């Protein structure tokens with residue numbers, strides 16, 4: 001080995017740097033949790049940041065500490081004032097599992113390349129499918145994100161419900177699905193990837209709480225079928241992205257049964273409620289779904305990427321893709337659960353089960369019950385605070401930990417511009433991180449409450465700081 005290679009693989013320097021890094025990260029956690037570090041983001045414009053890292057690399061001699069600089073230049077998701085996009089606040093043990101899996105670099109698509117991770121994946125899958133109330137015919141796999149999982153589910157739906165095997169024969173028939181207008185854009189993208197075009201995605205209007213108007217399903221189905229479309233599936237959102245609204249899954253299930261359609265639930269964010277004794281009722285009807293997507297890396301304390309794609313009848317998932325790569329699966333029987341590459345898009349697949357399993361072995365599902373319940377409760381608390389302040393408005397009563405709200409300012413102001421300006425000022429200020437969304441033409445501020453240490457006082461303070469920025 002050359003000396004650079006020797007240095008790169010030297011176990012003793014790994015030990016030294018690793019010990020120091022863990023101390024650094026533990027300090028970082030403690031600092032964030034105690035709020036002694038005020039800023040959740042130290043905002044710098046993109047070109048400035050790019051220049052910073054170019055200079056960093058070009059710097060001769062003693063550079064600032066690399067990992068500390070990364071921490072200082074990045075979003076602090078591990079801060080109680082992080083309330084932005086829907087990403088998990090990872091539990092530290094799951095981050096340690098990430099370190100282990102990165103060093104081992106076992107794949108999980110093929111059993112031989114990751115015996116432990118494949119076995120763990122099956123246990124993780126069983127934990128979820130049991131929670132949905134499914135029996136041993138159920139199964140599934142883990143995959144790289146909700147977007148890919150939704151596409152995979154819809155490919156399976158097409159295989160099960162389209163009149164021909166489109167994978168092999170192609171089709172000129174206009175296939176389509178029904179989905180709420182509030183669904184995540186990845187459903188739209190999946191439809192287009194499958195070649196169904198704009199006509200393939202039929203958007204069902206939502207009600208005043210942004211839930212699919214399921215009473216319209218029948219008439220829309222009739223109308224679109226008369227136009228010559230072949231509708232094969234309905235996608236329920238549990239919950240929607242912008243407002244966290246749960247579609248009525250029981251109504252969707254009844255409709256799918258009556259019309260022999262595939263029922264898919266995009267539960268990337270909200271299917272995690274199945275683990276909460278207090279909130280699992282939001283998912284009533286999920287037990288009748290054909291497939292469900294749930295991101296462990298959103299509401300289940302797991303670092304990205306770790307998404308579950310689950311099937312009530314797992315046999316369907318073995319038909320999604322033809323097993324083209326025969327060299328990978330030489331002696332595989334049809335239902336070899338341990339070679340998930342047959343059923344997933346990925347060939348090389350991260351050892352994502354390890355991160356989820358690390359939580360199960362350390363804390364059990366009780367951790368998820370406590371966490372989801374606390375976050376959803378906090379959504380209600382925040383709504384209550386907003387209702388008490390006359391100069392603030394709530395977009396909709398929250399069903400989970402996503403809350404949309406806005407400042408009303410002085411009368412006559414352009415509220416869309418005002419709220420967009422407040423958010424920009426808040427990002428530049430750095431003491432809180434929230435996002436914004438547009439609902440029916442109005443701009444709203446939006447929080448997703450994911451940090452286990454966020455308290456009512458933090459939410460009061462958020463509103464005060466926003467007013468300060470006006």
Ligand SMILES: Cc1ncc(COP(=O)(O)O)c(C=O)c1O
Pocket residue numbers: 086144145146147148184186237239240241266267268269295307
């Ligand atoms: C309802 C819903 N589905 C799918 C996705 C996409 O998931 P991912 O970011 O894991 O690809 C999101 C992301 O916010 C979502 O909210």
